[in-house]
Amino acid sequence: MQKISRETLIEKAKELLQNGTVSSVLGWKAGEFSYDVTPATFNSVEELEKDFVYNDFCGANFSKYLVKATIKAEGKILVFLKPCDTYSFNQLLTEHRFNREKVYVVGIPCEGMVDVEAIRKAAGEGIVSVECTNDGLVVDTLYNGKVKLAEQDVLLERCKVCKSKKHVAYDELLGDEGEVIESKRFDEVERLEKMTPDERFAFWQRELSRCIRCNACRDICPACTCEQCVFNNPKSGVENKAAANSFEEKMFHIIRAFHVVGRCTDCGECSRVCPQNIPLHLLNRKFIKDIDNFYGEYQAGAEVGSRAPLVNYTTDDIEASDAVRKGDGENA
Amino acid sequence: MNNEALIPQVCVITNVRVDTPDVKTFRVVALDGKKPFVHKPGQCAMISMPGVGEAMISITSSPTNEEYIEFSIKRCGCFTEWIHQAEAGQQITVRGPYGNGFPVDTAFKGQNLVFIAGGIGLAPLRSVINYVRHFPERYGTVDIVYGARSMGDLVYYKEIIDEWCKDSNINVHLTIDREEEGWDGHVGFIPNFVKELNFSTDKTAVLCGPPIMIKFTLEGLKSLGFKETQIFTTLELRMKCAIGKCGRCNIGSKYVCKDGPVFRLDELDELPDEY
Amino acid sequence: MRKCSLSNLSAVFDKISENLALYIPVDTNGGAKFEKYESGMVMSEALNTVRSAKDFFFPQIEDVAAFKVEGKNIEVVDTRVIKDDFVIFGARACDVKAFEVLDNVFLSDPVDSYYANRREHGIIFALSCSKPVETCFCNAFGIDCTEPKGDVSMWKTESEMYFKANSEKGEKILALVADLLTDGEEKVVESEKAKTKEVLKKLPLSNLSPDKFGGGKTKEYFDDPAWKSLSESCLGCGTCTFVCPTCQCYDVKDFNTGHGVVRFRCWDSCMYSDFTKMAHGNPRLTQLERFRQRFMHKLVYYPENNNGLFMCVGCGRCLAKCPISMNIVKVMKTLGGKN
Numbered sequence: 047m048q049k050i051s052r053e054t055l056i057e058k059a060k061e062l063l064q065n066g067t068v069s070s071v072l073g074w075k076a077g078e079f080s081y082d083v084t085p086a087t088f089n090s091v092e093e094l095e096k097d098f099v100y101n102d103f104c105g106a107n108f109s110k111y112l113v114k115a116t117i118k119a120e121g122k123i124l125v126f127l128k129p130c131d132t133y134s135f136n137q138l139l140t141e142h143r144f145n146r147e148k149v150y151v152v153g154i155p156c157e158g159m160v161d162v163e164a165i166r167k168a169a170g171e172g173i174v175s176v177e178c179t180n181d182g183l184v185v186d187t188l189y190n191g192k193v194k195l196a197e198q199d200v201l202l203e204r205c206k207v208c209k210s211k212k213h214v215a216y217d218e219l220l221g222d223e224g225e226v227i228e229s230k231r232f233d234e235v236e237r238l239e240k241m242t243p244d245e246r247f248a249f250w251q252r253e254l255s256r257c258i259r260c261n262a263c264r265d266i267c268p269a270c271t272c273e274q275c276v277f278n279n280p281k282s283g284v285e286n287k288a289a290a291n292s293f294e295e296k297m298f299h300i301i302r303a304f305h306v307v308g309r310c311t312d313c314g315e316c317s318r319v320c321p322q323n324i325p326l327h328l329l330n331r332k333f334i335k336d337i338d339n340f341y342g343e344y345q346a347g348a349e350v351g352s353r354a355p356l357v358n359y360t361t362d363d364i365e366a367s368d369a370v371r372k373g374d375g376e377n378a
Numbered sequence: 379m380n381n382e383a384l385i386p387q388v389c390v391i392t393n394v395r396v397d398t399p400d401v402k403t404f405r406v407v408a409l410d411g412k413k414p415f416v417h418k419p420g421q422c423a424m425i426s427m428p429g430v431g432e433a434m435i436s437i438t439s440s441p442t443n444e445e446y447i448e449f450s451i452k453r454c455g456c457f458t459e460w461i462h463q464a465e466a467g468q469q470i471t472v473r474g475p476y477g478n479g480f481p482v483d484t485a486f487k488g489q490n491l492v493f494i495a496g497g498i499g500l501a502p503l504r505s506v507i508n509y510v511r512h513f514p515e516r517y518g519t520v521d522i523v524y525g526a527r528s529m530g531d532l533v534y535y536k537e538i539i540d541e542w543c544k545d546s547n548i549n550v551h552l553t554i555d556r557e558e559e560g561w562d563g564h565v566g567f568i569p570n571f572v573k574e575l576n577f578s579t580d581k582t583a584v585l586c587g588p589p590i591m592i593k594f595t596l597e598g599l600k601s602l603g604f605k606e607t608q609i610f611t612t613l614e615l616r617m618k619c620a621i622g623k624c625g626r627c628n629i630g631s632k633y634v635c636k637d638g639p640v641f642r643l644d645e646l647d648e649l650p651d652e653y
Numbered sequence: 654m655r656k657c658s659l660s661n662l663s664a665v666f667d668k669i670s671e672n673l674a675l676y677i678p679v680d681t682n683g684g685a686k687f688e689k690y691e692s693g694m695v696m697s698e699a700l701n702t703v704r705s706a707k708d709f710f711f712p713q714i715e716d717v718a719a720f721k722v723e724g725k726n727i728e729v730v731d732t733r734v735i736k737d738d739f740v741i742f743g744a745r746a747c748d749v750k751a752f753e754v755l756d757n758v759f760l761s762d763p764v765d766s767y768y769a770n771r772r773e774h775g776i777i778f779a780l781s782c783s784k785p786v787e788t789c790f791c792n793a794f795g796i797d798c799t800e801p802k803g804d805v806s807m808w809k810t811e812s813e814m815y816f817k818a819n820s821e822k823g824e825k826i827l828a829l830v831a832d833l834l835t836d837g838e839e840k841v842v843e844s845e846k847a848k849t850k851e852v853l854k855k856l857p858l859s860n861l862s863p864d865k866f867g868g869g870k871t872k873e874y875f876d877d878p879a880w881k882s883l884s885e886s887c888l889g890c891g892t893c894t895f896v897c898p899t900c901q902c903y904d905v906k907d908f909n910t911g912h913g914v915v916r917f918r919c920w921d922s923c924m925y926s927d928f929t930k931m932a933h934g935n936p937r938l939t940q941l942e943r944f945r946q947r948f949m950h951k952l953v954y955y956p957e958n959n960n961g962l963f964m965c966v967g968c969g970r971c972l973a974k975c976p977i978s979m980n981i982v983k984v985m986k987t988l989g990g991k992n
Binding site: 380381382383384385386387388427428429430431432454455456458465467468469470471614615616618619621622623624625626628630631648649650652653 | 717718720722725726727728729731733758759761763764765766767769868871875901902903904905907909914916918921923928929930931932933936937942946949950953954955957958
């Protein structure tokens, strides 16, 4: 269960709307079921009271929505950002993707968000309702009745290995500031590094062959904010809606991963939205791990205006040959 | 196995005529030297160069021409760029004909007709104009209002002057947007010109041109008293299959490729405004 | 009615696959998926596959034709191959109904021979649902998930699989495995169906109805102000269209292989920004228009052209997979008033 309640957030939003600080609120809107929360703009207290939610299913990262929302908005937009969202927020500011003046950030604590697929696996299909309590989740199911689950067991992958509870950007904070966490997020990458090249190739072949090129990973990605993506541009020569062969299938994700290197904050949205459950975050995490390894620790979005190592040449930079060797998992 | 609409036949370009700085007319026959198919005025075909692209292009020659078909193409995209550098002898692929065409045997029959076109918009009307010229006894009077940015942008200028203007039952009214040396005809935009010409409402109007011209010309015709059931126009949307399946040219319950491209204005008003 | 014990099902699979290609749903890291049967594979218990069964007749990508280009000359190569018969084992009633929706598009004049060829050779073993879930609403579109159509209808109990042939094609396959089947009692199937029907009543979307939609409603819904809020967070990705069993828009593209040109078609999505883009502009400029097109097509335009048949079968895939949890149910409830 989240430490902060829906009511507290509505109260805050109400205050900011009424005192004129903001004119709209970017928040999570309740759906048909307990878990199908949709990002939405709320323009009034009435709208908030009717549909606003904050619970264990509010995984959506609003930072990217600000790119378009700030262009249209007349007044300031109130946005609630969880700690990991604030990294994307800073990264987008570093890239001058929206006007900071038009946003009022309220940082909110996050206890980790849960994955409805994981709940389905644990409690069984046919979820009638999910109640988030202090004591964990109570899932009412069609076939197994009420099932109690510990949140820790059904967290989104990115939350299981949460990298930071620290808010790196906010105008106002509700709750504690939080700390960067010693995370186990590179364990899975290490497992892949230990594979032989053939095993690794087979792993990615298997995973990426499921891709249906829906582009959800790209469209949700806060690092993918090109006004026209090269894969949508008929003049680019690589525009494609389906892979013409199995080589291309892999290239889309690999090229995308390269394009977000040094800018990916590891927010995990790509894997969260993939309809085929492809662990896309592992591609990005491999790059993050390598950058840490080659150039010293670097966290995209930790501060506004930082220069990522790959666009910041120094004479001490690692030699290409060493990079290849170390990148294979050999820790020289 | 069945014939497959998506598999085209190979044809060959036998002649390329430069009409304006950005419009060329391509004469096309099948590999046996004959017309690839029989079409109705106003119908289109998908023509393509493999590896470059495929595009829906209106057939500008009249069905009464028994030797070849013609396409008049403005250079504006990937495929059209390519075909503009093509020469006689170049093979292309063609499939079709597609679309409903103009109602030359029904709604147009016995009617006085006024064709109004702007720029390349004359291309889809050329087949029906020449069809009507071929069967003058089937139709009443014919007026053609045609305008372009400049004299050099008037497509089929030679054909208009040498052939259409010489027909006794055809009145041709040309206009260009701005004064130009060597031009002693009308100057001004088509919508205003149409109003000035003050057509009587005993005519059926056929419009084709850029959206902005269509919009204002429609207003002009309505102010002259034309009813929506007296006005026909053609639509152009992105198409891929041309057989009403790929979904691209869908507006409301219609597919422009098979239910159009010709629509009567009152039919168009029933559709959502997405064209 | 024939039956076999579930423990004998693999023998049935082995026998069928000796004679023709057999596809069954199996579990993968990405959820259930139809795969070509190889001995030892186990049928998934999942209610439905992540991708629909439309792939069998309308694959995501398929060659249309090939071209050899030499100088100014072009040669067209017909790349079509006659398919051999194949069995789709375990498609659900919703997906089978979706074939009817697709038939209306691809088999109407002019017939799409690629689709027709596959359709002719596909033999459908449709499996009744016994455990529908909260995202199911096939009921709204008049589909009885306990009475799936197809060449063979199947019902599964705790320990047995029941088979009923509905067509000659189906009978032929059942004859192949006749040795492995015994007579089954209608009564058992009836009681299984009754149990499922009890669950159906309890489903949260059991009262959903499309009655307020259908042909002739374009003017009523097209300019509804609600499209703005419904579409505001839409990412413009193609997830809903690609997991949908009835979405059938496609693109035709050329691929230069280095030795020639292959013209292929692939799934496309009206949600994509370039779907209607032309050299001179785009009639659907924002996501609102693209989003609206998808739902108007399903709920109004398609029924107008197809005797009221909706272009949705209530499989619930879009409910489960949309990255922002926006879907046809929310659209229907918002536009049609809460029902």
